[in-house]
Amino acid sequence: MLRNIISLDYHSHKYSEYESQNTQIPPYQIKTIILVFFLGISESVVAQSPKTPDPITLNPINITATRGERQTNEIPNAISHFNRYPQQNYQSGITLDEFARSSPGVFFQNQTNFAQDLRISIRGFGARSAFGVRGIQMRVDGIPQTLPDGQTQLDSIDPGMIEQMEIVRGPLASLYGNASGGMIGITTREAPQERFVFSPRQVFGQYGLFKSELFAGGRHERFDYTVFGSHLQQNGWRDHSTAQNFFSQARLNFKVSDDSDLMLLFRKFYSPEAKDPGGLTLEQTRTNPRQAAARNLQFNAGETVNQEQMGIRFRKKPAVNQELSITAHMLHRDFKNRLPFFDGGQVQFDRYVGGVALQYRNDHRLFNRPNRVIVGVDYGIQNDDRQRFNNNDGLRGVMTLNQIERVQNVGPFFRNEWRVQDKIDLVLGGRWDWLHFRVKDAFNDDGNQSGDKTLSQGSGTMGLVYHLNEQHQIYTNVASIFETPTTTELINNPSGKGGFNPNLSPQTSLSQELGIRGNQHGFQYETALFYIYTWDEILPFELPDTPGRAFFRNTGESSRLGVETRLATPEWKGLRGEVSYTYSDFEFEKYVVNDVSLKGNAFPGIPRHRWEGLLRYAHPFGLFGQFHVQRVGAFYVNDSNTDANNTYNLGQLLFGWGKHYRWLEGSVFFGINNLFDEHYNANTRINAAFGRYYEPGTPFNVFGGLRIRITPL
Numbered sequence: 001m002l003r004n005i006i007s008l009d010y011h012s013h014k015y016s017e018y019e020s021q022n023t024q025i026p027p028y029q030i031k032t033i034i035l036v037f038f039l040g041i042s043e044s045v046v047a048q049s050p051k052t053p054d055p056i057t058l059n060p061i062n063i064t065a066t067r068g069e070r071q072t073n074e075i076p077n078a079i080s081h082f083n084r085y086p087q088q089n090y091q092s093g094i095t096l097d098e099f100a101r102s103s104p105g106v107f108f109q110n111q112t113n114f115a116q117d118l119r120i121s122i123r124g125f126g127a128r129s130a131f132g133v134r135g136i137q138m139r140v141d142g143i144p145q146t147l148p149d150g151q152t153q154l155d156s157i158d159p160g161m162i163e164q165m166e167i168v169r170g171p172l173a174s175l176y177g178n179a180s181g182g183m184i185g186i187t188t189r190e191a192p193q194e195r196f197v198f199s200p201r202q203v204f205g206q207y208g209l210f211k212s213e214l215f216a217g218g219r220h221e222r223f224d225y226t227v228f229g230s231h232l233q234q235n236g237w238r239d240h241s242t243a244q245n246f247f248s249q250a251r252l253n254f255k256v257s258d259d260s261d262l263m264l265l266f267r268k269f270y271s272p273e274a275k276d277p278g279g280l281t282l283e284q285t286r287t288n289p290r291q292a293a294a295r296n297l298q299f300n301a302g303e304t305v306n307q308e309q310m311g312i313r314f315r316k317k318p319a320v321n322q323e324l325s326i327t328a329h330m331l332h333r334d335f336k337n338r339l340p341f342f343d344g345g346q347v348q349f350d351r352y353v354g355g356v357a358l359q360y361r362n363d364h365r366l367f368n369r370p371n372r373v374i375v376g377v378d379y380g381i382q383n384d385d386r387q388r389f390n391n392n393d394g395l396r397g398v399m400t401l402n403q404i405e406r407v408q409n410v411g412p413f414f415r416n417e418w419r420v421q422d423k424i425d426l427v428l429g430g431r432w433d434w435l436h437f438r439v440k441d442a443f444n445d446d447g448n449q450s451g452d453k454t455l456s457q458g459s460g461t462m463g464l465v466y467h468l469n470e471q472h473q474i475y476t477n478v479a480s481i482f483e484t485p486t487t488t489e490l491i492n493n494p495s496g497k498g499g500f501n502p503n504l505s506p507q508t509s510l511s512q513e514l515g516i517r518g519n520q521h522g523f524q525y526e527t528a529l530f531y532i533y534t535w536d537e538i539l540p541f542e543l544p545d546t547p548g549r550a551f552f553r554n555t556g557e558s559s560r561l562g563v564e565t566r567l568a569t570p571e572w573k574g575l576r577g578e579v580s581y582t583y584s585d586f587e588f589e590k591y592v593v594n595d596v597s598l599k600g601n602a603f604p605g606i607p608r609h610r611w612e613g614l615l616r617y618a619h620p621f622g623l624f625g626q627f628h629v630q631r632v633g634a635f636y637v638n639d640s641n642t643d644a645n646n647t648y649n650l651g652q653l654l655f656g657w658g659k660h661y662r663w664l665e666g667s668v669f670f671g672i673n674n675l676f677d678e679h680y681n682a683n684t685r686i687n688a689a690f691g692r693y694y695e696p697g698t699p700f701n702v703f704g705g706l707r708i709r710i711t712p713l
Contacts, residue, residue, distance in 0.1 A: 064142075065166045065185040067175055067415065068361050068374050074417070076427050076463025076475040078105065078515055078528040078564060080167040084189070087616070087624045090656040090669035092203050092703050093160040093211060094232070096120075101628050102612045104564035104580040105169040105528070106182075110683035112236065112698055114243035115276035115303050115337070118154050119683065122169055123532065124560050124586050125181025125481075127605040128539050128552070128686065135181040135483055137172065141188055141251065141265055143311035143329045147353055148380035148409035148435070150179030151486040153333075156269035156307050158247045160201070160213045161228045163189045169564065170530065171479040171511045173459035174429035177378065177411040179483050180459075181509070188251060191217040191224035198710045205703030208235030208242075222255035237698040238277040240292035240301070245271035260316040267309040275302035278340060279685045279692035282643070289679070289696035295340035295547065300394030303337035321363040330354045338391055341546045344400040345391025355380035372417040382407040384487060402443035403450075405487050408436045425465040427477075432458045435484055439491065439500060453490075455506055457482040472518030481509040485538060489552040494543060505554055509534040522570025524578075532560040533589075539604070539639065542689035555639065556590035558603060574618045582610045593639065601641045604686045609633035622667075626654040629675075637684045637693040645684050645694065651675030665709040674700050 061072045061081050072079055080103040091098045095118050097108035107127075109119040121127040125135035133152040138145040146152045166185040173180040196218040203211040210233050217226035226249075233244040252264040278293030278301060295301075311329040318324060331353040339345040359376030384405040390397030413431035420426045438452040463477035484506040493501045515528035537558045540550040562585065568578035586603030602608070612630040617623075629651045636644045653675050658667030674680075674697065682697030 063166055064187075065168050065172070065183050067359060067376070068372060068417075070417070073467070073473050073517075074425055074465060076425070076465045076477045077172075078169040078513065078526065078530075080104075080106065080169060082165045082167075084163050086658070087618065087626065087654070087656060089201065089667065089707050090624065090626075090654050090671065091159070092205060092209070092671065092673075092705075093158070093201075093213065093230075094209075096154060096157065096159055096162075096165075099159050099162050099165055100167060102566070102578050102580050102614045103167055103169075104566050104582045104610075104612075105562065106167055107582075107606065107610065107632075110695070112238075112682050113241065113276060113695060114155070114245070114271070114274040115301070116683070120154075120184070121606065122167070122182030123530065123562060124584065124603060124606050125483075127603070131550075134486060135179050137176040137180045137183045138186070139184075140186045141263065141311070142313055142327055143265055143309070144355060144357075144380070146176075146179060147407075147486075148178075148355070148382045149407045149437070149486045149488075150484060151488060153307075155245070155271060155305060156247065156267060156309065157186065158213075158228070158230050158249075160215075160230055161188045161249060163187045169528070170477070170513055171459075171461070171481040171509070173481045174431050174461040174479060175413055175415060177413070177431055177433040177459065177482070178409065178435060179486075181481055181483065188249065189215065189217070189226055189228065191219050191226050191253070192711075194218060194711050195220060196712060198712075199708065201705065201707040203703060203705035205234075206701040207237045207698065208233065209703060210234070211705075223253070225250070225252045236275075236277070237701070238290050238292060238696065240275045240297055241277045243271070243274045245269065245274070245305075256314075259318075260314070262315075263311075263313045265309075265311040265313075269305065269307045271303070271305040273302065273304065275300075276340075277301075277695070279688050280694050280696065281691045282694065284692075285679075285681065285694050285696050293340065293692060298393055299338055299340045299342075299345055299391045301338050301340045303335065306334040308332050323361045325357075325359045327357040327359075328355070338394060339546075339549055341549065342391055342397075343546065344388040345546075345549075346389040346396050347386070348389075349384045349386040351385075352383045353381070366418055369421075370419045372415075374415040374417075375413070377410070377412040379411075380407075380409045382487070386491070399443065402441075403491075404440040404442065405491060406436075406438045406440075407487055410434045423467040425467075427461070427463040427465075429462075430458065430460040432456070433482060437484075437487065437490060437500065451500055453500060455484050457506070457508070468518075471520060472516070474514075474516045476514045477512075479511045481511060481532075483507050483509070483538070485552060489538070492549065492551050494551045501552070503554075504538070504552055505536050507534055507536045507538050507554065524568040525566065527563070527565040530560070530562050530564075534558045534560070537588075537591075539686065541639075541687040542685075544689050547689040547692065555588065555598075556592065558586065558588050558591070560603070561585040574620070575616070577613070577615045579613045580611070584608055584610075588639070591639070596640075598639055598641075601639060602636050604636045604638055604641075605684060607633040607635040622658045622660075624654070624656040624658070624669075626652075628652045632680075635684075638687050643691065643693060645681055648678050648680035649676055650678060650680065663711045665711075666707065668704070668706045670702070670704040672700070672702050674698060676700075 062069050095111045107121045116131040138152045164187045168183040172183045199215040201213040213230045215228050229248040247269050249267045254262040278296035309331045313327045315325040333351040336348040357378045362373045388401035411433045415429040418426045434456040436454050441449040459480050459482050461479035465475045485504045490500045511532045513530040517526035536554040539555050563583040566580040584606050588598050588601050591598040615627045617625045631649045634644050634647045653672045656669035677700035680697045681694040683695040
């Protein structure tokens with residue numbers, strides 16, 4: 001079912017030579033023995049494990065990403081779970097990756113360019129994104145952040161408001177449909193148990209970093225609430241990288257009756273300024289990495305965003321073993337940006353998004369065994385009123401495009417989770433997605449480019465969990481993934497005309513996964529092996545006439561073979577550590593460009609090797625320390641594999657001290673980013689024109705702050 005394990009050998013000699021010559025580090029050879037070693041450790045642990053639960057084993061973690069609360073050990077998928085620990089308040093609170101450190105299989109880029117947004121890839125899904133997130137579903141408090149066309153903007157999610165994060169490292173298209181190569185579920189901070197809590201937080205840092213946060217909340221019998229607000233501004237290390245934004249959220253929860261509850265969510269995001277310093281060539285990064293690209297300065301590249309969102313969720317239990325939920329949401333986004341070229345280089349759109357989800361869950365017994373059925377349907381609609389104008393050195397010129405783009409998505413789904421035997425869980429699921437894209441051309445100077453496009457496809461999954469005992473499981477799953485081009489990708493037509501790119505089609509993938517996980521005496525471990533084959537892979541490219549603007553094309557077929565492993569220790573006298581490793585052998589299987597076959601070339605934008613380590617210490621006196629390190633291996637930045645991003649090592653060091661006295665709690669903290677003062681690129685632009693692939697990252701820098709929590713008596 002999986003590609004021969006022998007292919008884990010680091011077989012790309014061209015790639016090995018590039019890495020060794022440019023990083024002065026010998027090439028790594030990944031042999032079959034490594035996989036055997038990981039699985040061997042796991043099997044030996046299982047063999048020694050007792051039949052009764054270990055009294056110091058951590059409590060099972062409940063996951064909601066599968067649209068029904070389940071324990072991790074019942075789900076046949078690789079899952080990373082993160083809770084807000086008290087010392088999370090010691091982070092700078094700038095980007096989401098601060099919350100999800102040490103997760104294997106998840107690669108973050110672009111933490112410093114707020115005009116392009118944080119980029120996230122899970123097993124390669126999302127790697128093609130020129131900005132924002134593609135191919136990954138995201139929900140906050142059960143409200144979709146992923147649009148019907150499959151794109152997600154992360155700018156309106158503040159890390160300071162997160163209570164917990166779940167990352168499903170693999171496909172969930174059978175539950176969420178289009179663009180579900182992975183799933184990130186976020187729950188915002190819960191209301192405190194007290195009637196009222198007030199907690200301000202302030203962060204200062206180099207390069208003009210200044211962030212203010214305010215959290216308040218409380219409970220009153222059948223009602224609880226939280227309010228969060230923040231203001232961020234920074235000058236940035238690179239030229240032309242100033243950013244400023246404001247964020248606010250209110251969440252209200254009502255216990256309507258003993259068997260029903262209601263949640264109301266309101267969110268506002270405003271970014272008056274986020275400048276884009278652009279990509280540089282390799283030579284430019286060596287001579288002056290702080291410089292902005294000349295064209296980005298000339299055309300004043302950057303963006304302005306104003307967004308509001310509202311969500312409502314009602315849940316009722318008609319019976320003890322049943323639950324019915326209805327979720328509705330609306331979003332408005334006013335967006336303007338300036339791209340680094342003249343012809344159509346200024347874009348604005350007015351976006352309205354709405355959706356409704358209906359879901360029913362029934363827990364019962366099938367053949368005298370526990371069984372859960374989940375059925376439902378999602379509906380979403382997206383309407384973009386888009387215009388393009390010439391960019392006259394930062395000033396708006398004449399209009400070159402005016403059109404309305406509409407996407408509708410309907411997706412009925414089901415999932416069945418059955419305990420077949422005492423030690424075996426069987427999961428079956430399926431979904432059918434129907435997407436209708438329509439563009440209405442209101443700018444007829446170049447002819448009428450109006451048109452529509454209907455895309456539909458089914459997605460399915462089957463998974464098994466075998467419980468070796470109460471602490472250890474082996475799981476496997478097979479799943480298909482259906483991913484359409486987003487509206488932005490479809491309307492970026494290389495021909496220069498409006499309407500849709502007629503040569504761009506959806507991509508389809510088949511994923512197979514085998515894993516083992518568990519804990520023993522508080523030691524948590526997991527190892528996952530996966531193989532994904534994709535048809536019509538979608539990747540970005542640029543044209544010399546419009547550098548900085550991404551177009552997209554189908555690249556034929558690709559394969560992804562990967563290993564993800566993680567080990568975490570129990571807490572011992574306040575000390576806890578974890579380490580993770582990701583191996584990604586992603587390559588093209590069928591891809592021809594300009595009559596040149598790229599078969600066997602590595603997939604750009606994904607490092608073949610990545611290591612992460614995390615060490616935390618908390619003293620009863622209130623002192624706290626954390627050391628995080630990651631090593632990212634070299635990876636190519638274009639399809640032809642002629643240019644690559646070098647290996648780099650990053651470290652972060654945190655110190656903090658907190659004290660609690662009656663109604664007052666306070667803490668101070670200090671942090672160092674890029675501890676080793678590494679010269680690295682925080683982001684890479686895949687297939688960029690003129691070799692401008694690289695966006696240099698910030699060198700050694702420090703930040704600090706303070707936090708107060710007040711609970712009036």
